[in-house]
Amino acid sequence: MKAKKIAVVGSANMDLVMRVKDFPKPGETLAGKDFTTAHGGKGANQAVAAARLGAQVSFIGAVGRDAFGTQQRNGLKAEGIDLRYLKSDETRPTGTAIILVADSGENMIILDAGANQSLRPEDIPPLKGHFEAVDHLVCQLETPHETILEALGLAKSCNCFSILDVAPASPLPPEFTARADLVTPNESEAEILTGIRVDSLESARKAAETILSWGTRHVVMKLGAKGSYYLGESECFVPSFEVQAVDTTGAGDAFTAALATVWGTLPVADALRFSNAAGALAATVSGAQPSMPALKEVVRLAGITFSEQ
Numbered sequence: 424m425k426a427k428k429i430a431v432v433g434s435a436n437m438d439l440v441m442r443v444k445d446f447p448k449p450g451e452t453l454a455g456k457d458f459t460t461a462h463g464g465k466g467a468n469q470a471v472a473a474a475r476l477g478a479q480v481s482f483i484g485a486v487g488r489d490a491f492g493t494q495q496r497n498g499l500k501a502e503g504i505d506l507r508y509l510k511s512d513e514t515r516p517t518g519t520a521i522i523l524v525a526d527s528g529e530n531m532i533i534l535d536a537g538a539n540q541s542l543r544p545e546d547i548p549p550l551k552g553h554f555e556a557v558d559h560l561v562c563q564l565e566t567p568h569e570t571i572l573e574a575l576g577l578a579k580s581c582n583c584f585s586i587l588d589v590a591p592a593s594p595l596p597p598e599f600t601a602r603a604d605l606v607t608p609n610e611s612e613a614e615i616l617t618g619i620r621v622d623s624l625e626s627a628r629k630a631a632e633t634i635l636s637w638g639t640r641h642v643v644m645k646l647g648a649k650g651s652y653y654l655g656e657s658e659c660f661v662p663s664f665e666v667q668a669v670d671t672t673g674a675g676d677a678f679t680a681a682l683a684t685v686w687g688t689l690p691v692a693d694a695l696r697f698s699n700a701a702g703a704l705a706a707t708v709s710g711a712q713p714s715m716p717a718l719k720e721v722v723r724l725a726g727i728t729f730s731e732q
């Protein structure tokens with residue numbers, strides 16, 4: 424498979440993670456265990472996942488001039504990611520996420536965006552030459568929304584195919600999804616965007632139709648352990664793989680990155696199967712970036728073969 428060139432515009436965080444039996448209720452104090460720190464941030468997670476799946480990746484974001492920022496930089500560099508466009512914020516600390524992971528594998532996340540906020544719309548136009556040179560742009564919503572809108576607009580003017588992961592969930596004006604070529608909500612994000620509760624294939628179709636009506640060309644809905652659903656030039660549902668989930672943090676990021684890596688190379692149903700496999704494997708390992716799977720693991724689980732190109 425010819426390596427895709429992927430630019431990721433997004434967040435980099437340090438995740439402070441603790442495991443709990445169940446999530447606490449307001450006012451409750453619970454015993455947690457296994458405290459650890461892990462490199463995270465939806466943007467950086469997707470950059471790392473795409474790099475491990477064989478893509479040539481650049482990461483456009485911002486970290487603080489602090490120990491967490493240095494650790495993030497070193498971690499991304501070790502994955503071979505191009506960091507020419509990673510800013511250092513003089514005043515704000517690196518983004519930090521406090522994450523609780525329950526025994527069920529589900530998580531709760533509280534984010535202080537910190538330095539991620541300093542990625543501004545005016546940082547985007549100088550990237551024109553870079554966007555012209557890459558195959559895909561991948562964005563999420565943990566950096567300022569006006570910056571993401573600018574990046575999607577620049578990608579469109581450069582004929583660079585753009586993927587918008589609408590996470591974390593947020594109501595958005597339709598121009599966001601209209602500027603993206605492909606939108607990847609999960610069930611709750613789709614509900615917040617469209618007002619349609621997604622709890623069946625029929626409701627997934629209705630929500631996807633609504634998002635398509637705003638102007639994007641493709642919707643890939645992440646349905647968690649159930650699988651994923653595509654609506655655009657055709658329609659398909661692809662069931663996921665059964666795995667023992669220990670921590671779902673970053674599983675959606677692994678899915679989106681995998682999709683970016685194979686979109687346009689594999690038929691849509693195979694691209695969803697490959698992405699389902701990446702998301703499922705990420706859920707079997709604790710931590711966000713530590714859980715991003717290698718290409719050969721994903722290929723093995725998905726049972727996909729790539730023709731040489």
Ligand code: RIB
Nearest residue numbers: 436463464465520673711
């Ligand atoms: O998608 C998971 C990520 O969300 C975590 O790594 C955390 O940093 C938050 O950004």
